[in-house]
Amino acid sequence: MRAWPFLAAAVIVAAIVFALARYLENDYVFYAGYVVLQFIVLATAWNILGGYTGYVNFGSAAFFALGAYTSVFFHKAYPLPIPVLMVIGGVVSGIVGLGMGYLTLRLRGAFFAIATLALAVVLQTLIINWTYVGGARGAYVIRPNEIPILGSYIQYLFLLMLVLAVLAVATARLIERSRLGYGFATIRDDELAAEACGVPTLGLKLIATTLSGAFMGMAGAPFPYYIGYIEPASTFGLAYAVNSIAMPMIGGTTTWIGPLIGAILLGLLQQIATVTISSAVNLLIVGMLLVDFVIIAPNGIVGLVKERRTASNVVVEPTVFVLLFVLNLSPMYFLVEQGTAAQSIGLVFWLVLAYVAHMRGRVLGRWWLIAFPLAGILFAFAPAITAIPVTTAIFASTILQIICVACGLLPMRRPAEASAR
Amino acid sequence: MTIPYDLLLNAVIAGLLLGGFYAAVTAGVSISFGILDIVNIAHPGFIILGSYIAYIINIRLGVDPIVASVVMAPVFYALGSTIYQVYYLSFERRGQEALRGLAFFFGLLFITEVGLILVFGVDYRYVDASYIGPSLHLGNAHFPLRLLVPCLVSLVLFTGLHLFLTRTFMGRAINAVSQDQLALQLMAADPIRIKRVAFAISIAIAGVAGALLIVIQPVEPSVGREYIGRIFAICVLGGLGSLPGTLIAAMLLGLMESFTSTFYGPSWSPAVSFGFLLLTLAVRPAGLLGR
Numbered sequence: 001m002r003a004w005p006f007l008a009a010a011v012i013v014a015a016i017v018f019a020l021a022r023y024l025e026n027d028y029v030f031y032a033g034y035v036v037l038q039f040i041v042l043a044t045a046w047n048i049l050g051g052y053t054g055y056v057n058f059g060s061a062a063f064f065a066l067g068a069y070t071s072v073f074f075h076k077a078y079p080l081p082i083p084v085l086m087v088i089g090g091v092v093s094g095i096v097g098l099g100m101g102y103l104t105l106r107l108r109g110a111f112f113a114i115a116t117l118a119l120a121v122v123l124q125t126l127i128i129n130w131t132y133v134g135g136a137r138g139a140y141v142i143r144p145n146e147i148p149i150l151g152s153y154i155q156y157l158f159l160l161m162l163v164l165a166v167l168a169v170a171t172a173r174l175i176e177r178s179r180l181g182y183g184f185a186t187i188r189d190d191e192l193a194a195e196a197c198g199v200p201t202l203g204l205k206l207i208a209t210t211l212s213g214a215f216m217g218m219a220g221a222p223f224p225y226y227i228g229y230i231e232p233a234s235t236f237g238l239a240y241a242v243n244s245i246a247m248p249m250i251g252g253t254t255t256w257i258g259p260l261i262g263a264i265l266l267g268l269l270q271q272i273a274t275v276t277i278s279s280a281v282n283l284l285i286v287g288m289l290l291v292d293f294v295i296i297a298p299n300g301i302v303g304l305v306k307e308r309r310t311a312s313n314v315v316v317e318p319t320v321f322v323l324l325f326v327l328n329l330s331p332m333y334f335l336v337e338q339g340t341a342a343q344s345i346g347l348v349f350w351l352v353l354a355y356v357a358h359m360r361g362r363v364l365g366r367w368w369l370i371a372f373p374l375a376g377i378l379f380a381f382a383p384a385i386t387a388i389p390v391t392t393a394i395f396a397s398t399i400l401q402i403i404c405v406a407c408g409l410l411p412m413r414r415p416a417e418a419s420a421r
Numbered sequence: 422m423t424i425p426y427d428l429l430l431n432a433v434i435a436g437l438l439l440g441g442f443y444a445a446v447t448a449g450v451s452i453s454f455g456i457l458d459i460v461n462i463a464h465p466g467f468i469i470l471g472s473y474i475a476y477i478i479n480i481r482l483g484v485d486p487i488v489a490s491v492v493m494a495p496v497f498y499a500l501g502s503t504i505y506q507v508y509y510l511s512f513e514r515r516g517q518e519a520l521r522g523l524a525f526f527f528g529l530l531f532i533t534e535v536g537l538i539l540v541f542g543v544d545y546r547y548v549d550a551s552y553i554g555p556s557l558h559l560g561n562a563h564f565p566l567r568l569l570v571p572c573l574v575s576l577v578l579f580t581g582l583h584l585f586l587t588r589t590f591m592g593r594a595i596n597a598v599s600q601d602q603l604a605l606q607l608m609a610a611d612p613i614r615i616k617r618v619a620f621a622i623s624i625a626i627a628g629v630a631g632a633l634l635i636v637i638q639p640v641e642p643s644v645g646r647e648y649i650g651r652i653f654a655i656c657v658l659g660g661l662g663s664l665p666g667t668l669i670a671a672m673l674l675g676l677m678e679s680f681t682s683t684f685y686g687p688s689w690s691p692a693v694s695f696g697f698l699l700l701t702l703a704v705r706p707a708g709l710l711g712r
Contacts, residue, residue, distance in 0.1 A: 050520065054519055054520050056519075056520060056523045056524065056527075058462075058527060103699055103702055103703050104699075104702050107702060107706050109519055110454070110460040110519075110523075111657070111702055111706075113460065113462070113523055114460070114462070114649070114653040114657075114698070115698060115699065115702065117462065117649050117650065117653075118649065118650035118653070118654070118694065118695040118698055119695070120646075121646060121647060121649070121650050121691050121695065122650070122691065122692045122695040122696075124691075125688065125689060125691045125692045126692065128688055129688055129689060238531060238534070238646075242527070242528075242531050245524055245527060246528075249521070249524055253520070280535055280538050280539050281539065283531070283535050284532065284535040284536065284539065287528050287531040287532045287535060288528075288532060290524060290527075290528040290531075291525060291528035291529065291532065294511070294512075294521040294524050294525050294528070295507070295511045295525070298515070298517060298521055314510050314511050314515075317506075317507075317510045319503055319506040319507050319510065320506075320507050320510055320511060322503070323503060323504075323507050327532070330536065334539050
């Protein structure tokens with residue numbers, strides 16, 4: 001598809017989404033949908049730099065908060081309509097991105113990543129000490145309840161974010177198919193070779209950082225109006241940083257559709273999860289999925305679908321097998337505390353465990369290894385259906401998984417089989 | 422404005438003592454990032470983990486936190502060894518360390534922090550030891566033992582590490598692996614094994630540094646994030662892989678932070694390290710004593 005038909009299609013999809021949300025006549029849909037859309041913008045923005053050029057930005061929260069606090073500043077100094085604030089927030093974040101990039105992108109990639117990590121801490125320090133925008137106490141932003149034409153204000157915010165999401169995804173796709181995108185790809189694959197071939201690497205990297213920062217700032221600008229009360233600790237929180245990295249990584253980093261898939265899946269999962277479990281457990285789940293995906297499926301969901309066999313066989317290595325097992329088992333104990341409804345989210349981790357056990361079992365010729373995690377699923381849901389007490393079920397399940405790890409680590413009996421590996 | 426002499430003197434002392442502690446915190450990253458070229462941003466996570474383990478042992482068994490951390494060092498060594506093995510197999514071998522390796526360590530940092538929050542909550546935790554309250558007085562100069570003891574332990578650790586890296590066979594092998602991996606292979610040494618040992622040492626040091634941290638200040642899970650900027654600022658400023666440079670840079674940063682918090686207020690001190698980092702990257706990316 002060319003750029004314009006794609007944009008038209010995206011607008012139609014967005015219109016359908018908006019019509020559906022209005023049809024449901026429930027404001028909660030708009031509140032939840034806004035967050036998912038915001039993550040689509042953040043994930044896509046992150047991917048323009050991280051996925052296309054291969055430079056990792058850990059400071060998404062900083063760029064996001066910069067946009068949000070620009071809005072707070074103007075709300076106090078000189079109230080402006082939100083679309084204008086989004087443009088201003090985008091410009092401010094874009095400029096900071098450019099400056100950061102100019103200082104650090106001439107060096108090795110790792111320096112840029114570290115500098116973005118530190119940027120979040122420093123901007124937070126600045127905001128805490130700047131009382132005009134609320135300082136550490138935070139600031140209230142009273143938004144009107146109603147707006148002409150649309151009715152409730154949240155619908156207006158939802159619509160703005162929807163437009164921004166369409167814009168971000170369309171821009172990402174446009175970049176991917178343009179000279180710019182090919183330039184980015186050369187940087188990702190081999191920067192030295194690209195430089196030698198006359199690709200203006202520094203210029204391209206600066207364009208990517210500025211664009212990426214600008215979109216993050218734009219996503220942050222309406223945030224104070226959405227949340228109503230803004231304070232540094234949560235605005236600079238890890239949730240934004242980890243989500244905007246995890247979403248493209250889980251979806252797939254090299255195409256525009258990867259971050260979109262990742263953001264919709266993870267965003268919806270978290271919106272469902274926040275109803276049943278605490279926000280800390282929520283973040284733990286995202287972190288676990290990030291680690292699982294970078295090890296098991298380096299090209300994300302898109303890679304899994306496209307190549308089918310990319311799911312790397314690295315999981316069969318004993319150390320990786322053990323680490324993945326321990327990591328994926330640990331959230332179960334926190335999920336149990338959150339009640340039975342949370343168990344269904346634990347299913348994701350049980351499936352990862354089953355996959356890991358299956359791969360390891362296949363290499364060892366012990367196909368029955370997969371039975372242990374499957375039995376774990378049964379035990380996880382048993383207390384809800386039968387009279388087995390929760391503690392007994394957890395205990396039994398833990399014993400089973402320990403046996404599974406032990407069986408997975410035992411050396412093979414027949415050396416002939418080992419050489420066939 | 423005239424600066425009171427006592428205040429200045431004590432700010433210098435506090436800064437130098439703090440700098441000594443920062444040296445221990447950074448030593449691990451100096452090995453992993455400086456020598457091995459592994460961008461282990463999860464390092465502060467392991468430090469905080471060390472703090473909490475020292476805390477548990479101190480509260481449950483009443484053991485001195487620093488002694489406890491030295492006893493626990495082999496456990497951290499094993500942990501580091503496992504993590505390097507996974508990192509090598511999943512990322513380094515496939516040439517994906519730039520993007521996915523970083524994301525992996527970020528995920529680990531994140532999991533440690535959230536896991537600790539889930540287990541211990543966000544309350545500040547502190548330890549009991551005889552040297553936490555009192556100070557040593559020499560005229561107008563005050564040496565708080567709370568800072569002096571970690572600083573001395575850290576200097577011992579740092580000297581030991583420097584001797585290990587320059588005098589022993591393994592230490593020289595670790596330096597060699599950063600210079601030419603292929604040449605090492607030609608001499609029938611396994612570079613992966615050497616890197617694993619070096620990375621495991623860096624994590625073991627992180628565990629000990631964690632115990633020093635909880636002696637100096639009360640700890641809660643997100644304290645680690647403040648240290649990311651500090652650690653890498655010191656590491657880059659000192660020159661990658663140069664231990665003497667790291668020590669000088671740590672002292673400098675300690676002094677700067679001590680002055681900032683004495684004369685402008687402690688809420689500004691996190692910004693100092695970042696300023697340092699950006700300035701170094703812009704002016705002299707090779708660091709003070711860089712190769």
